[in-house]
Amino acid sequence: MFRLWFGVLQLSELFLSSVIHLAYGFYIFSSGVASDLSQAANECVKPNRSIGVVDEKPERSKRSDGLPPIVLVHGIFGFGKGRLGGLSYFAGAEKKDEHVLVPDLGSLTSIYDRARELFYYLKGGEVDYGEEHSKICGHSQFGKIYEKGNYPEWDEDHPIHFVGHSAGAQVARLLQQMLADKAFKGYENTSENWVVSVTSLSGAFNGTTRTYLDGIQPEDGKSLKPVSLLQLCRLGVIMYDWIDIPWLKNYYNFGFDHFNMSWRKMGVSGLVDCLLGNSGPFASNDWILPDLTIQGSMRLNYHLHTFPNTFYFSYATKRTRKIMGVIVPSSILGIHPLLFIRVLQMSQWRNPLDVSPPYKGYNDKDWQDNDGALNTISMTHPRIPFEHANQLVVNEYECQPLQPGIWYYKIVEADHIFFIVNRERAGVQFDLLYDRIFERCRKHVFRTTPPTLPNHMQQ
Incomplete structure (x- = not known):
């Protein structure tokens, strides 16, 4: 009975943590969209602007004053x-x-x-x-x-x-x-x-x-617990990269393009391999959480x-x-x-x-x-x-x-x-x-x- 209640408590905590993290992620994403829409609206109402003119300074800038960046x-x-x-x-x-x-x-x-x-x-x-x-x-x-x-x-x-x-x-x-x-x-x-x-x-x-609270096994500091926040994160990231919607990935990217997890490159069989943990960054531990x-x-x-x-x-x-x-x-x-x-x-x-x-x-x-x-x-x-x-x-x-x-x-x-x-x-x-x-x-x-x-x- 104790194990049952403990399991229910863990699942409840996982559900709450997942909801909070998803809600915050959506808040950040929607804030970015809102910022873009606001900027676009401002550009539309500004007078005497030529189409295609961009005010944003490029990332590279002149450093004639000798100061290091x-x-x-x-x-x-x-x-x-x-x-x-x-x-x-x-x-x-x-x-x-x-x-x-x-x-x-x-x-x-x-x-x-x-x-x-x-x-x-x-x-x-x-x-x-x-x-x-x-x-x-x-x-x-x-x-x-x-x-x-x-x-x-x-x-x-x-x-x-x-x-x-x-x-x-x-x-x-x-x-x-x-x-x-x-x-x-x-x-x-x-x-x-x-x-x-x-x-x-x-x-x-x-x-x-x-990292151990979120799902990394404390025994080795690498592998994931079967049921955990990081497991949900892993599945979500794999699907995000596999679906590969260009405008969405341009807006936010987890950075795994060099693993070629897009459906265009790995197909359905590759997706199954990734989800099962046989390939991809989570299989080779080449992602940030083990670090x-x-x-x-x-x-x-x-x-x-x-x-x-x-x-x-x-x-x-x-x-x-x-x-x-x-x-x-x-x-x-x-x-x-x-x-x-x-x-x-x-x-x-x-x-x-x-x-x-x-x-x-x-x-x-x-x-x-x-x-x-x-x-x-x-x-x-x-x-x-x-x-x-x-x-x-x-x-x-x-x-x-x-x-x-x-x-x-x-x-x-x-x-x-x-x-x-x-x-x-x-x-x-x-x-x-x-x-x-x-x-x-x-x-x-x-x-x-x-x-x-x-x-x-x-x-």
Whole structure:
């Protein structure tokens, strides 16, 4: 009887979580459509406009002032400029500086695939995922073609600032490691010094226990539970890609085009294979969720370095507090409905007794504080399997000038999506956070004396 009631409770929670996530996804999608319709209506009523004239600035911009671009890298289920109409993943933060790039990477593709895509988005050319990796994971070696890179002059003399949200922070780290390892064919001169700084906003450095709540098996950090939120997600993504409606995929794309899951290429038999888990990204674990488990993050971190000439800063978010020795959500209205249940569940997560801890020294209590998507301990700096040099920051102005090769981190009271998509939720905190990030990139984070700043950025 107990098992029956427990099963009913689990199914009820799965149903509720599915409804909430679908409702939020529809809200985001409809917001993008509404934004497009509003913009189209405004264009129609504007006088003296020539047909076909577009005001939107291209992603590439002139950088005659010598300032390196700031590249905003989105997280899981995220999107870059050009997707979802006029909607901004970073809630318009990119408008705070003239030299900001917002790449559109695979929203569910692996950290590895996204890092490769980001390189070619910047340098230009056809995305090359690597011959060996492509064969192992069962997808095409080549992907999207960028006829003109968004920063083709990128090199050690023309470096970049990366600002990554959630999984985007790991993408930036892996790309920097690839540059150090000279991992791009035809580019033998790359180095870690192509990156001036990496700023993380709720960065997924060490994985999250939420992956296990959503359906990843804690035993291996890869396989999916038969009945779970991620199973529903897997089936939905496969069908979305297989149906392959061009205008819909142009509007929002999960990023699996290189797996050729369209009905035009794999037919019905291929669809059945994917649904049964015999092929596709979910069969080869070449998607983002296995990278976000504690085990998957350890595998990534084992090869990623903190480089001595690069500046690092991290904002770790939390929406929990301790009451009478128990970690609970710190707010009801202050936590997005999409995340409230997960904040509570993650604060009570315990590694199963019959499952070995994900790493030596693991303690459930260390992982209780969270923001509804990631554990706070995971967001401060790379910790496992090796802890990188780090320093807690209380007042950012007290740690100037920053020293390279050290992860400076600050704890912020916010949930995981507080500083993205909806600017009104964060209010004045939104401008304070992004103004500080951009100011640091422009004034305090340079290997040499920075060039003269535009008047509007000088104090």
